[in-house]
Amino acid sequence: MSTVRLSTTSYVVLGMIAMRGPSTSYDLKRAIGHSVGYFWHFPHAQLYSEPKRLEQLGLLEVEEEDDGRRRRTYTITDTGLSALRSWLAEPTDQHYELRDIAEIKLFFNELAEPDDIKRLAQDQIKQHQDRIAEYEQMQERFGHESAISRRMVTLGLGLEMEHAALRFWTSLAERAERGEFEA
Amino acid sequence: MSTVRLSTTSYVVLGMIAMRGPSTSYDLKRAIGHSVGYFWHFPHAQLYSEPKRLEQLGLLEVEEEDDGRRRRTYTITDTGLSALRSWLAEPTDQHYELRDIAEIKLFFNELAEPDDIKRLAQDQIKQHQDRIAEYEQMQERFGHESAISRRMVTLGLGLEMEHAALRFWTSLAERAERGEFEA
DNA sequence: TTTCAAATCGTCTGAAACAGATGATTGGAA
């Protein structure tokens, strides 16, 4: 077994191919785009270079078209599958990271104009409402199709988080309205 | 005014120096470590290289010790302050990113053993409970000192998010217990 | 049936982010 350290990107690629079956990089890009991509961004260039690496490590197999687009279709190997499975079985000690520019701006509220805080809060409210609507629509459309309902489980976490953020920014907007961030 | 694109890291550095006053890279590392570092990780090496860049751009000024540690103490310039202020005033269209390895593993639940899901959920419950305790302690200790209470505002968001995650994983653990992730 | 604009698909580049090793300085306990 190799001693190379695989990244989260590696496992997402492995997992996607294991779940979907044989896939091209472009397939991955699209599949990730309407699933894990909602909460963790993977630049599409990675989805071309990473499978190449995984193939060299023997975790994927590749089949190349020899003309036109020259698509490379990747399949997971037994080694790849067992690497993925042991990662899934492994405990995760790392806490999540919430990369939220709005939160950073809010952290520096002392340096901002009170009106900036108000607008920030209002923008966030709108954004989270929109996202909630989007998630609910997904849940409605696909949540009951048992074929993919297990892929919808994380939507529940996404929704909880969105509602939490919405609650926070709503209450913050009220506090700002009350003048809590003046002088 | 320069046309260089500043990153979030840049603004965090500027903001920290603006809020704390003259700071060394090590000061930044520590200050970030017990504030924004809780939700967005900035590798400390960046906090040495980034101020250097900002100094070259004229957004910071530097004063160097000429012996011993050779600490470089950075101060924000007027240009730096106005760059920071206009960033704070600017709307933020980007949605947050939630980099959560546990969520990724859960997404691939179809490929995992039912017991893995149970343990994943239990670990997450523990982790979020601990984090909540940590945040509540911070709130209790510093929330009332008006000198810094405005720097504690984001703690509220952190807590809301932690509670949301805790709710989700708690309910997920029950579903797993009921055998929802078998076969 | 040609044509041409939009959508799809793939690669490349240079810059920034990153983990983690290394090394120097310092304070204070033994």
Add this chain to the structure above:
DNA sequence: TTCCAATCATCTGTTTCAGACGATTTGAAA
């Protein structure tokens, strides 16, 4: 006074990243 642990700073090689670029394909209008 020595010596260990904490503090502080830099360096290295790798990975991530945004976004530009270019090639192929589709299909609708001409």
